[in-house]
Amino acid sequence: MSLHDQTKLLIPGPIKMSPEVIGALGQQSVSHTCPTFTDSFRDSLTKLRRVYGADSTKGIPLIISGSGTLGFDLVGSNLIDSKKDNVLVLSTGFFSDEFHEAISQYYVEDASKQVTRLGAPNAGATVSIDEIERELGSKQYDLIVMTHVDTSTGVLLDVESIANLVHKVSPDTLIAVDTVCSLGCETIEFDKWGLDICISASQKAIGAPPGLSLGMVSENALKKHESLSSKSGSYYTSFTKWLPILRSFESGKSAYFATPPVQMIDSLRIALTQILEYSFDNQTGIHARIAKHKQTSDNFKTAVVEQMKQELVSGSLNNSAHGLTAIYVKDPPSVIQYMAKHGYTITGGIHKDIKSKYIRVGHMGISACDDSLNDVSGCLQTLSEALKQ
Amino acid sequence: MSLHDQTKLLIPGPIKMSPEVIGALGQQSVSHTCPTFTDSFRDSLTKLRRVYGADSTKGIPLIISGSGTLGFDLVGSNLIDSKKDNVLVLSTGFFSDEFHEAISQYYVEDASKQVTRLGAPNAGATVSIDEIERELGSKQYDLIVMTHVDTSTGVLLDVESIANLVHKVSPDTLIAVDTVCSLGCETIEFDKWGLDICISASQKAIGAPPGLSLGMVSENALKKHESLSSKSGSYYTSFTKWLPILRSFESGKSAYFATPPVQMIDSLRIALTQILEYSFDNQTGIHARIAKHKQTSDNFKTAVVEQMKQELVSGSLNNSAHGLTAIYVKDPPSVIQYMAKHGYTITGGIHKDIKSKYIRVGHMGISACDDSLNDVSGCLQTLSEALKQ
Numbered sequence: 001m002s003l004h005d006q007t008k009l010l011i012p013g014p015i016k017m018s019p020e021v022i023g024a025l026g027q028q029s030v031s032h033t034c035p036t037f038t039d040s041f042r043d044s045l046t047k048l049r050r051v052y053g054a055d056s057t058k059g060i061p062l063i064i065s066g067s068g069t070l071g072f073d074l075v076g077s078n079l080i081d082s083k084k085d086n087v088l089v090l091s092t093g094f095f096s097d098e099f100h101e102a103i104s105q106y107y108v109e110d111a112s113k114q115v116t117r118l119g120a121p122n123a124g125a126t127v128s129i130d131e132i133e134r135e136l137g138s139k140q141y142d143l144i145v146m147t148h149v150d151t152s153t154g155v156l157l158d159v160e161s162i163a164n165l166v167h168k169v170s171p172d173t174l175i176a177v178d179t180v181c182s183l184g185c186e187t188i189e190f191d192k193w194g195l196d197i198c199i200s201a202s203q204k205a206i207g208a209p210p211g212l213s214l215g216m217v218s219e220n221a222l223k224k225h226e227s228l229s230s231k232s233g234s235y236y237t238s239f240t241k242w243l244p245i246l247r248s249f250e251s252g253k254s255a256y257f258a259t260p261p262v263q264m265i266d267s268l269r270i271a272l273t274q275i276l277e278y279s280f281d282n283q284t285g286i287h288a289r290i291a292k293h294k295q296t297s298d299n300f301k302t303a304v305v306e307q308m309k310q311e312l313v314s315g316s317l318n319n320s321a322h323g324l325t326a327i328y329v330k331d332p333p334s335v336i337q338y339m340a341k342h343g344y345t346i347t348g349g350i351h352k353d354i355k356s357k358y359i360r361v362g363h364m365g366i367s368a369c370d371d372s373l374n375d376v377s378g379c380l381q382t383l384s385e386a387l388k389q
Numbered sequence: 390m391s392l393h394d395q396t397k398l399l400i401p402g403p404i405k406m407s408p409e410v411i412g413a414l415g416q417q418s419v420s421h422t423c424p425t426f427t428d429s430f431r432d433s434l435t436k437l438r439r440v441y442g443a444d445s446t447k448g449i450p451l452i453i454s455g456s457g458t459l460g461f462d463l464v465g466s467n468l469i470d471s472k473k474d475n476v477l478v479l480s481t482g483f484f485s486d487e488f489h490e491a492i493s494q495y496y497v498e499d500a501s502k503q504v505t506r507l508g509a510p511n512a513g514a515t516v517s518i519d520e521i522e523r524e525l526g527s528k529q530y531d532l533i534v535m536t537h538v539d540t541s542t543g544v545l546l547d548v549e550s551i552a553n554l555v556h557k558v559s560p561d562t563l564i565a566v567d568t569v570c571s572l573g574c575e576t577i578e579f580d581k582w583g584l585d586i587c588i589s590a591s592q593k594a595i596g597a598p599p600g601l602s603l604g605m606v607s608e609n610a611l612k613k614h615e616s617l618s619s620k621s622g623s624y625y626t627s628f629t630k631w632l633p634i635l636r637s638f639e640s641g642k643s644a645y646f647a648t649p650p651v652q653m654i655d656s657l658r659i660a661l662t663q664i665l666e667y668s669f670d671n672q673t674g675i676h677a678r679i680a681k682h683k684q685t686s687d688n689f690k691t692a693v694v695e696q697m698k699q700e701l702v703s704g705s706l707n708n709s710a711h712g713l714t715a716i717y718v719k720d721p722p723s724v725i726q727y728m729a730k731h732g733y734t735i736t737g738g739i740h741k742d743i744k745s746k747y748i749r750v751g752h753m754g755i756s757a758c759d760d761s762l763n764d765v766s767g768c769l770q771t772l773s774e775a776l777k778q
Contacts, residue, residue, distance in 0.1 A: 002416070003413060003416055003419075003425065003429070003655055004416070004419040004423060004425045004426060005419070005423065005425065006417070009417070009418060009419060009420060011420050013648065014418035014419070014420070014421060014648065014651060015418060016417065016418060017417060017418055022415055022416065022417060023415065024392060025414055025415050025416075025652060026411055026412065026414050026415015026416070027391070027392055027393070027411065027414075027415070028395070028398070028405065028406060028411060029398060029403035029404060029405060029406055029592065029598055029599070030392075030393040030394070030398060030403070030734075031398060031400050031403070031734050031736070032403060032599065033736070034393060034394065034734070036392065036393040036394065037393060040392070065454070065455050065456045065459075065599070065600050066454050066455040066456075066459070066625065066647075067454045067455075067625075067647030067648050067649070067650070068647065068648060069624070069625055069646065069647035069648075070454075070455070070625045070647070072624055072625070073623060073624050073625045073626075076624065077622075077623070101624070102624035102625075105622065105623065105624045105627070106622055108497075108622070201648065203418065203648060209418055209650065209651070209652045209653075210418070210421065210454070210648045210649065210650045210651060210652075211454050211600050211650030211652075211653050233466075233494060233495055233497070233622030233623065234462060234466065234494065234622065234623045234626070235458070235461055235462050235465065235490070235491035235494045236455065236456075236458055236459045236461070236462045236491075236626070237462075237623070237625070238494070256739075257458065258455075258456030258457065258458035258459070259402065259403065259456050259457060259458075259590065259592060259599045260456070260599065261456070261598065261599045261600030261653075262403060262598070262599060263414060263598045263599075263600075264598075264600050264650075264653075266392055345419075345420050345423070347420070347422070350645075
């Protein structure tokens with residue numbers, strides 16, 4: 001039974017899943033407290049730490065039923081004292097601005113006095129380290145918020161350098177990173193870089209179906225949460241509720257706050273396992289996976305720029321994400337339509353300033369990592385034909 | 390491939406799903422904006438209205454990625470002005486108390502001045518109409534909150550009579566009902582009873598997998614939401630964000646706030662379709678489904694009380710839910726273990742006062758409605774053996 005057209009899905013999430021992930025999804029329900037599911041949840045939490053480059057004992061990994069958007073609230077409701085905290089939001093596109101809006105929502109008074117948006121000069125650009133340093137020097141920020149890959153532009157932020165800067169010039173500032181479109185395909189070293197909270201989702205480079213909010217929280221962030229005097233004003237997103245549950249499942253014991261989505265977590269477990277077992281270029285695990293995404297992305301972008309003579313929204317390769325490519329084209333709807341007609345689902349732009357001028361192609365998960373599928377090579381070939389029309 | 394033990398799942402959610410629902414779940418991802426998925430979301434919203442007995446044009450049905458617990462926040466963050474609103478919470482068990490706690494979370498100051506808990510006199514009892522009338526007469530309540538079926542006790546609240554009372558003695562009070570363990574197996578007449586918001590979940594009598602927060606919102610509740618001056622303090626649960634999205638999908642157009650869980654919604658659609666196509670006792674649709682749940686439940690409870698000489702936590706049949714049975718037994722762990730050994734997954738108590746004294750058996754969805762599966766009859770037989778041990 002196939003409910004939908006079976007084109008090759010190459011949008012920046014949801015992405016094509018492996019047969020094993022689909023198999024784990026299409027299962028009869030079981031009790032959310034049974035030992036085998038408890039073990040599946042435990043294993044998923046443990047493996048999520050490894051994908052984040054996080055220590056096996058410190059901090060807490062997050063797996064919560066909900067969309068990636070829920071992650072904004074996990075930051076807003078648990079790590080900000082809206083009565084006094086200042087927050088700096090770096091914006092590189094649509095999703096950074098959503099994060100900014102979500103954080104502002106947690107301020108009862110006018111948020112603009114305490115929540116500062118530092119935007120890229122134009123769509124496709126990044127925020128310069130110098131500007132960030134200047135802003136961090138202007139007042140004491142309690143939290144800095146950034147988007148590793150803004151899916152609207154395909155811009156890759158240099159999170160490592162920004163984190164180093166923050167630790168140097170403003171060491172008390174907590175670091176929050178939206179890793180929705182980077183977890184599983186970009187280098188993230190949660191511990192080494194000293195990040196405090198990362199939020200993500202299941203349906204992008206992780207390769208599971210949409211419906212899980214993922215993340216990782218540092219010891220420092222947990223301390224901040226404990227120190228907050230004012231209540232969050234949210235129940236479902238409250239760390240006070242979730243942390244004991246996640247700790248319990250990670251230690252192999254079932255616990256209840258909300259019924260966990262058993263099939264979703266079982267399929268996430270398989271997706272994480274496949275990431276950690278992936279081999280490429282004499283490496284195995286998340287680093288192999290990241291290296292392969294880079295190779296696929298670099299090849300794709302180079303062909304788009306050099307052979308097809310198109311311009312990337314994100315400018316240079318250096319500045320570009322490895323899980324998607326945003327490309328300026330003359331007539332996006334006709335390109336998207338041509339691709340669809342020839343079996344490839346890609347998508348259009350969503351950045352407010354350039355919405356009608358570009359297309360986006362996702363190359364994450366098995367489509368990027370298993371060349372034998374010919375997903376990306378076939379897409380490239382068809383795209384070159386589409387551009388000639 | 391089977392990831393878990395294949396015992397017969399007879400807990401009060403998650404429940405056993407039909408093969409067609411499982412088939413719709415185990416599908417490759419598609420774009421969340423493609424026409425066939427947009428139509429699946431539209432159809433699910435339309436059918437959810439019918440299961441609620443809600444008008445096809447007024448109000449808004451809710452389908453949001455998250456657990457049932459998220460529904461508490463949908464009420465708390467969108468329908469309460471914590472600066473001035475008084476809320477009356479009727480408590481018939483664990484889940485009512487969770488709802489009470491969630492609502493209180495939205496009050497910055499001490500919530501106890503504005504949020505009143507009116508509890509049943511003991512575990513397994515309901516709250517009397519007289520007491521509710523007295524409390525509604527004591528001050529102006531802006532919202533009354535109740536739990537149709539508290540899954541911790543199996544108590545069924547007479548929502549129709551309470552709603553009638555509220556309309557008579559306190560017509561400006563909005564009515565919020567937790568229908569997590571009643572939607573799909575108990576009579577709910579959203580429009581006729583004049584309810585304002587119902588919240589539910591996918592994994593109980595609806596028969597879909599866990600991971601969707603469901604609900605229905607009235608025109609009056611929408612007006613209340615629009616009139617609120619203070620912000621909710623939550624982003625993911627905000628009606629301001631969700632209502633345009635749900636309206637758009639219901640009118641057949643894709644829209645974006647958070648990536649919808651495509652497989653979950655596809656499987657929900659099949660589950661809702663199967664409910665509306667179900668035939669029993671010369672009826673077809675939700676009323677047939679409810680009548681069959683009543684028959685299964687009454688038979689089960691009568692056998693437990695008359696043949697096995699056990700006592701129901703909810704006392705009389707009149708007072709009892711039709712989707713589960715909570716039964717006092719001498720040694721719950723040994724009964725549960727015996728059942729598991731013989732292929733049936735049931736569960737224990739969770740009400741704080743009587744936790745160690747009872748068991749709970751769920752009989753919802755296909756297990757209750759398809760006698761040929763022998764799920765409930767087999768469970769009954771095995772339970773009678775277990776109690777003789």
